[in-house]
Amino acid sequence: MASNTPNIDLYKKNPITDGDDTFNIETMLNENWDKVDTEVGDLKTSRDNLSTQMTELVKVKQNITILSTGWVDDTTTSGYWYYDISDADIYVNTVVDVNIALVDIDKVKINLISVTDSSDGYARIYAIQQPTENFTADIVITKVVF
Known part of the structure; x- marks a missing residue:
């Protein structure tokens, strides 16, 4: 059948x-x-x-120049210098990964800590000391969806 x-x-x-x-x-x-x-x-x-x-959820921005100027000395409050990476795709509900270009890794050595803050329009990176040279990074912006 x-x-x-x-x-x-x-x-x-x-x-x-x-x-x-x-x-x-x-x-x-x-x-x-x-x-x-x-x-x-x-x-x-x-x-x-x-x-x-x-x-729409994951965006990669390549060859972003992080200037040696523009860092804010917040060592008396937080113990670190910080730099805001401005980008219209960064919101409070995003995770931002900053990946230093291998050719520039010696410029930041171990001074760069991490991205710990993101807000509407920027992500903040921290360093133990202010970098003395510009360096290049790729940023990966991942929108968190709940």
Whole structure:
């Protein structure tokens, strides 16, 4: 006896009980292929939508110059110097990773601490001492969604 698949309802003949039936191209092939094509099309649309959403959630900004000037001496309060990286894609609900370019790593040595603050329009990086040279970094901005 014929049956249907559980996921996309493809029509299946049972070779034992339906072996003598005449092969029907429309029901046994064409209708099944139309169902498969529809499902694949839906999956592609879902994948494209997800890709668009991911692009909106994670942004990479490359070759951002961090100037040696513009650092604020906050050593009396926090013990550190800080520098605000301005960017319109940074909000309170973002995580910002600052990745120093390998060619510039010696310019910051171990002075750079981390990004610990992000707010609307900027992320703050901290250093033990004010860098004496400009350096380049990539920033990865990840929007946190709850």
